[in-house]
Amino acid sequence: MPVDPTLRALDIDLPAQPAVLVQLSLLLAEEAVDFKAMGSLIEGDMALAAAVLKALNSPIYGLRQPVRTVQQAIQYLGSNEVAAITYEMGLRSVFPAARELDALWFRANRRGMVMALMARRLGLNAFVAHSAGLFEECGKAVMFRHAPQRYAPILQASPSDDLLVLQEMQAFGVSHDALGAALCETWTLAPAAVTCVRYHVVVQSGGTWPDKPDARPLCALSAVAHYLLRAPEAVETAVRASATLGGLDEERLLEVAQDxxxxxxxx
Structure with a gap:
């Protein structure tokens, strides 16, 4: 999908998708993923491969023994899990290393992981759910990359994303949810993931949900993941509010949220 002309007029550059992710998306689109080709592709980028292996060997994945190669990681965890982490490392690589973004990347990692976990348990596409969670706040990184000195104080001072988008509109004429969705489009993420990123702020704040049935379950997972990360004591309330709108069974959603x-x- 083309980038909104309004965003082009604002002169805010969207970082190009790393070539390895373009090639990886083509491999994943095949009916039967070639695991060997996938491993060789990722390992061909030494910096990316090192970052992927470092992430996969972290305690959160609970591997009984360290993995030494990407091919080994694919055998242990599967192609979708390794692809998801590769997308995370690839996304981070196009933005500056800055402490102002550390919390954003931490949430992106955890959100992607829990949305994929819940999607898998609910019979939804786990890779698409992970992508939606990973890219949810990427518009903030785009904004920071564009104007770090102007944006950093706004980002740090805003108490919530619904207030942040208003401040962004006032300062830049665009909000991070729109920028994030534009980046997702240019990186050819699944349409449901793009919609989830575009609507995540209004969904999480109790606003209007998108009129796109394929995206609504992802929006429900996004809302639940938001509370899991920021206010776990309110997760049950979030599940009740999101399940019906997302077309999901409330009891089942609560069960996977607790997991x-x-x-x-x-x-």
């Missing part, structure tokens, strides 16, 4: 909470606590 995801246990994983987060263990991590």
């Amino acid at each position: 995801a909470h246990a994983v987060l606590r263990a991590a």
Whole structure:
């Protein structure tokens, strides 16, 4: 999908998708993923491969023994898990290393993980759910990359994302949810993930949900993940508010949300 002309007029550059992710998306689109080709592709970028292996060997994945190669990681965890982490490392690589973004990347990692976990348990596409969670706040990184000195104080001082988008509109004429969705489009993420990123702020604040049935379950997972990360005591309320709108069974969603909470606590 083309980038909104309004965003082009604002002169805010969207970082190009790393070539390895473009090629990886083509491999994942195949009916039967070639694991060997996937491993060789990722390992061809030494910096990316090192970052992927470092992430996969962290305690959160609970591997009994360290993995030494990407091919080994694929055998242990599966192609979707390794692809998801590769996308995370690839996304981070196009933005500056800055302490102002550390909390954003931490939440992106955890959100992607729990949304994928819940999606898998609910019979939804786990890779698409992980992508939606990973990219949810990426518009903030785009904004920071564009104007770090102007944006950093706004980002740090805002108490919530619904207030942040108003401040962003006043300062830049665009909000991070729109920028994030534009980046997702240019990086050819699944349409449901793009919609979830675009609507995550209004969904989480109790606003209007998108009129796109394929995206609504992801929006429900996004809302639940938001509370798992920021206010776990309110997760049950979030589940009740989101299940019907997302077309999901309330009891089942609560069950998988509780499982995801246990994983987060263990991590």
